[in-house]
Amino acid sequence: MTAASMDLDQELMRAEVESVSSDNTVTSGTNGNVQVVVRVRPPSNREKDQGYVKCVGVDSGAHSVTLNYRPQPRTFTFDYVADEVVTQEDIFAAVGKPITDACLQGYHCCLIAYGQTGAGKTFTMEGPDPESSGNSPGFAAQNKANAKRHEKRGLIPRILEYIFQRMSSEKMQSCKDVEFVVKCSYLQIYNEQVSDLLDPAALNLTIHEDAKAGMYVEGLQEVVVPTAEATYGVFRRGSENRHVGMTAMNMESSRSHSVFTVVVESQRRNDGGVMNRRTSRFYLVDLAGSERQKHSESAGIRLKEAGSINKSLSALGNVIKALVDISEGKIRHVPYRDSKLTFLLKDALGGNSKCTLIANVSPAEKNIDETLSTLKFAQRAKLIHNTAIVNEDMFGNPAVMGEEIRRLRLALAALRANMGNGSIGEQNFTMINQENPSETSRVSRLEHIISQSTKRSLEAEQKLQRKINELEGTVQNCHTYIERTGENPSDSEDDH
Template identity: 35%
Template sequence: MSDSSRNVESENERTIEVFCRVRPTKKLSRLYSLEDNETITFNVPHEQSAGVVNNQKEIFQFPFAQVFDQHVKQEDIFDHVAKKVVNNVIDGYNGTIFAYGQTGSGKTFTITGGPEHYSDRGVIPRSINAIFSHIDANRSQAMFAVHISYLEIYNNNGYDLLDPDHDNKKLEDLQKVVLMDDENGNTRLSHISVQPASSAEDALNWLFIGDTNRVICETPMNDASSRSHCIFMIALETRCLRTDMIRRSRLNLVDLAGSERTAKTQVDGRILTEARAINLSLHYLEQCIVALHEKAQGKRVHVPYRNSMITSILKDSLGGNCKTVMIANINADDSHVIESISTCRFAQRVAMISNSATINEELDPSLIIQRLKHRVEELEARLSVYEQGESGTAAEDASRTLDPHKISQLELQIDGFLDRDDDGLVSALIDLPKGQLSHSFLYLKRCIKSNVKQRLAGRIIF
């Protein structure tokens, strides 16, 4: 189904790829440097107040799959980070792309993009365009269905960003999205809408509606800070016209709310409550990351996914059936070096997690039913031929469907059967398909009516 030029991974199990993106800053930082686009190094001087009198620098190095400097374009982020995951989703795998970092580090710009220029489109709109470009190029080979959902997690409560009641109700009055476990132990979302999208324009419109309903506010760190975790979900269903298989895959595009040190920002009131909820949920996320690493080493079994809503939803994305990549967004300003190092440390833990992804495909029940119906009709037709005997229009119609080569081959078999004492062909004739069985009866009828002795050169005596 996918283009042969795409290099889709064949490995079922692999670690999560982590990337780093440095947000542009007006003042060039003296504390970090990039090495061969795969390693970021921080040189942090000790403060004399900490009791270090020689002002010795401490070096922190963090390897990544790739580090993007301040001049990287949005197109490059999609091509090097997201495109492979989107292609995996097209091929039937689940995929997740999530951005992590302190508030104001550029996560929302990376995932959603900016409104000023078309080139500022983020991962979500570019992923939408890539999926529908594939669909438009393959409509003659398969049937596709795309559905969109958009979830916001604010103060650990889930809300449907596509709920039309956003226009006339306060946030606290909206129906909350809740988590439910099915009979197989899988986590499901209840009270969230699933909107159909027949084109890229439809999907982008749902993105726009959801973004207008997000909770944002001004903070000391960010003029338009996202105060919630947001997950844009694309469900893709592919029915191949040449097989009975159906593939169902999902792409999660996650913009995590930014962590912040409340003592540093000195916020209060509602913003402080939001910051505490964000930090707590990110703490639970880090707990799961650590637990997954320890589980891989055989040190523990339980992973506390249920501690928060965001970790419950990301259960498959972290250590499950999913192709996952992470973007660590950091602010290059010297005043944020501690937060940047903390983000990089978190990314290194994520990079140690292994996911085991499989293609989500199954036999299409509707096609199976259709095939069984055709089989029943064929068997009923064969039964009708038996009941009618050697004559009748049904047998003649069935005989006409055979190609000349098959007819010649079948008549030679019957000639051999008539010529020899071996009756082994009788059992073979009984199991013949309808068309061949009908022609066998008609051919025997013609043999009987014709001069059999002359036809077979004296080999057959009736």
């Protein structure tokens, strides 16, 4: 077995293990629906002072949340539910780790925090505000106070740590060539305008769509980052710019959507010289507060903000609704272009990406209507079906790649035979998909790799053929010249 085939088999085995992981992990199988998590935060001091009444019950075993709504309680089931005692470490283990593993395998990923203002979105994504207890980077637990903060750090610092840890252990363990490059960028969408949080002068940027690269923002700064600490430093710098902007414009954090993007590029060379290059993009999204805006109380800047937030969150709701209709077999136009947020997140919602939504809610009865609306939104999002693929290219010597293609075709044929079906028609494929999803996912991964390799190999062969044609043309010209003049052109060149 070649090194490349061992890599592939290990990769496929890992994907399979992940799709059958334990109940308390939000799994990241090869394809599937948006994963939805609900997190209920503890009551705040303010809620306690105002006569706190609890209205949310969590059954973590049944993955359900019950809202004591009158006259009828309402129960919702999700992929994972976290009550107020669930720690930041638990959330990372259940939600952050599986999606980061998928990102490191080459899938585009997206983690979105949704919920009303004060429901715990920023706490979940980042941890407590560093301003409130010194400017600790959230990594090193140098003293007692820091150790407490360290424990409370949110998903973003933990994800960054994990990405770099896994990359360095792969580099250490692997005897083959492997290179990683990590880049990050940070933007916010405020009043339907995209601005660069790493470059405060870059305002009103434009979002574009590219057939190969997907969605991208023109002029957005992308920083190459060597370590988790450096990446977190970039994130903190952007978050500080967000705060400066907020004070200048007198807005609260929940008035803008922020998107921190981490891009992981990897390149692995196997013994045969075939290169495997993967690029995955990980969006970490902290949305504006989802509470309904009271237009009558808003004026000036607030009115404009309220309008923009309503527009983008209702556009998000409409996109989700259309996608759910599509997953139920209806033909629908998906209005991604109705807001900057939905256009930017086009791939993450219903496209080539794995997506986890964390719906944050307050446990207090006074917020029961907002909580119900968050839970309904989250329940709808659960029905969105994404088709994520590993974003990889293979390239190298055409002969070696030809051998690789042959090997992959054989592996595919063996898999198909294993499924008791020599040629898989569309109908059979769907049937097998239902019966044996893990085998099918192996087949679709192999098919994707074969199609990518075939494309690369064809390109390399065409290039080689063009070179051969060029050389043959030159040789022919030389013969003609010699026949006509009796001179060898290279001799005459030497004369000058």
